[in-house]
Amino acid sequence: MAFSLAANASPLMCKLGADLDGHARDAAYVRRAADLADKSAGFTSPHPNFGCVIATSSGKVAGEGYLYAQGTKPAEVLAVEAGGEWCRSATAYLNLEPGDCHGDHTAVSALVQAGITRVVVGIRHPLQHLRGNAVRVLRSQGLQVHVLGEDLQSKIIEEARKSCLLVNAPLIHRATSRVPFSVFKYAMTLDGKIAASSGHAAWISSKKSRDRVFELRGRSDAIVVGGNTVRRDNPRLTARHGGGHMPMRIVLTQTLNLPEKANLWDVSDVSTIVVTQRGARRDFQKFLASKGVEVVEFDILNPRDVMEYFHDRGYLSILWECGGTLAASAISSGVIHKVYAFVAPKIIGGKNAQTPVGELGMVEMSQALDLSEVCYEQVGPDMLVSGFLQPIPDLMPVIPSVDETFAIDPSVTPYESSIISFYKTWDPYGSFSNFSPHPIQMPDNDGDYVTWLSVEHYYQAQKFVGVNDPAAQDCVEKIKTMRSPEEAARIGRSVQRHCPDLVRTDWDSVKIDVMYKALKCKFSIYPHLNSMLLSTAGSILVEASPHDLFWGGGREGEGLNYLGRLLMQLRSEFLGEFSSSTEEIIG
Secondary structure, three states, X not given: OOOOOOOOOXXXXXXXXXXXXXXXXXXXXXXXXXXXXXXXXXXXXXOOOOEEEEEOOOOOEEEEEEOOOOOOOOHHHHHHHHHHHHHOOOEEEEEEOOOOOOOOOHHHHHHHHOOOOEEEEEEOOOOOOOOOHHXXXXXXOOOEEEEOOOOOXXXXXXXXXXXXXXXXXXXXXXXXXXXXXXXXXXXXXXXXXXXXXOOOOOOOOOHHHHHHHHHHHHOOOEEEEEHHHHHHHOOOOOOOOOOOOOOEEEEEOOOOOOOOOOHHHOOOOOOEEEEEEOOOOHHHHHHHHHOOOEEEEEOOOOHHHHHHHHHHOOOOEEEEOOOHHHHHHHHHOOOOOEEEEEEEOOOOOOOOOOOOOOOXXXXXXXXXXXXXXXXXXXXXXXXXXXXXXXXXXXXXOOOOOHHHHHHHOOOOOOOOOOEEEEOOOOOOOHHHXXXXXXXXEEEOOOOOEEEEOOHHHHHHHHOOOOOOOHHHHHHHHHHHHOOOHHHHHHHHHHHHHHOHHHOOOOHHHHHHHHHHHHHHHHHHHOHHHHHHHHHOOOOEEEEOOOOOOOOOOOOOOOOOOHHHHHHHHHHHHHHHHHHHHHHHHHO
C-alpha cells in the first residue's frame, strides 16, 4: 500500500520527524499542529482553533487536518481520514485538547477507532466544562496521553506550549477574563503621528501594510471605531477585497453625533452596530434603525462594559481601529490585550497632529506600559511592531473540570439555574445550536432523502425551495455545498435581503414548521442529543442570541425565543413517548 500523506503535510516536517527523538519530536509536531490550527483564520467567524498531526513510529506524517469552522469536521477526523491504515499504532499530536459539542465525542472516537495508541496534547481545553474530559476518555480507552509541560519541563517544550497558547489566545482570554480578545491596530509616521494637523490620514502606511490589516480584520469577529473616525474618515471597514469572513462593524459614540451619510450605514453585505449612551439622539436612533443599523444603549458608556456585552454575544476577537481618545479609554479599562503598530518611514510633524494613544495620566517614563512577546517585521517599506499588553493566561496548574469538581465535592452541581441558555457550539449545551456538527437527512419534494451538513444548512436552503426561478435552485445547491453553517447562513440571509423575489411566498408562515421538522430529525437520530435534551426537563431553554429577536431571547429577554420554544416542545413530546413506553413495559 502506498504511503498516504495529507495534502497539507510538509515534506520538511516528515524529514524533521525522522531526525528528532523523544520530547523534541513531540514538541516539533505539536508546533506543527498549532500552525495548522491557524490556517482557518480569516475564512469563517473566529472560533477555537484545532490542528492535528498523525505521525508513524518512524516519524513520518501519515495525516494532517484542522478545524475549518464550528459545525464542520473535527481536525482529528480529517487527519484520520487522510492517514488511513497508517494511523494504526501511530501518535496523534494536538495543539489543543479535543472540544466536541457537549455530549459528543466525534474527535475522540476517530482517534480510538483509527488505532492511535498515543496522543500528545499541547494544552488542555481552557473552557471549564470541557477541560480534561477528552484526556480522561482517551486514557480510559487505553491510549497513552501526554500533556506538554505536565510531566517534563524544558525550553523546547515551553516554546511548543507557547505556540499553542498564541493560536488560541482569543479562546483563552474568553475563558479567563469574560471579555473578547482585543487587538489595537494603528499606523503612524516615524515621528509618531496618525494624521496631519488637518486631520488628513490617507495613506500613512504602504499597500502591503494595508493588506495585512485586511488579514487582521478577517481574523476578528468585529472591528471597533469611535465617532471621530466615522466623521473624519468615513471608513468601510471591509475585511478584504472579495471572499472570506466579514467582521461586524461597531461604532462607539457617547453623543451619537454622527453624519446621516456614512459608508457604515450600508449594511447590505455586513452589519453595523452603534453603541451609545442611553437616551442619546432618539430621532437619529430611529434613522439608523430604518437603515438596518442596530443601536445598543448603555447607562454609562465605557469599554469594559461594552466588551463584556460582546463577550455575552459570543464574540472571541475584536480589532480596535480607533483614534487616540478611545484607544486611551480602552487601554485604561484593561480590555486591550495586544498591539499592532505599523510604523511608516515618513515625518509629518505638527504640534497638534494626532498621536495613536491619548492621555493615560502617566507622568514618568517608569509608568509606561511594556509590551511582551515583542515581534518586529518589515512589511514593504514599513516596520510592524507587535506585542502583548497583557500576557496570555497560562492554564497551569490545571483547573478541574465541572465533573471533576463534582466528584470531589458533590454539593457543587453544574447548571443549577432553571434557565439553560445556549448559543455557540463550544459553550455548555452548544449541541442545541443549529450550527452544531450534526448532519440530518430530510426528504425533498420528490420524497428522496437528502443529507444536510447541519440544521442551519437545511433551514437556510428551504427559503428558496419550490420557487420557479433557476437562481433560487442555484441558491439551494450553493447552500448545500457550503463547508460551514456560518457560510450557509451568510448566503441564505444575504440572498433573502438582496433578492426577496427568490424567497418562497409562504416562508413566514412555514418557517417555524421547517425548523421544527429539522430539529425533530436531529434529536431523534442522535441518542446523546436526545438524552441531553431530556436531561433539561424542568428548565427553560433560551437561545441566547441578543440580536435575533425571533429565534433568540434577545439581550434583555425581549426576544420571542422560538428556537428555545421548539426544543421545549420536542422535549415534552420525547418525554411523553418515554413515559408511554415505560407504562407498556410495566403493564
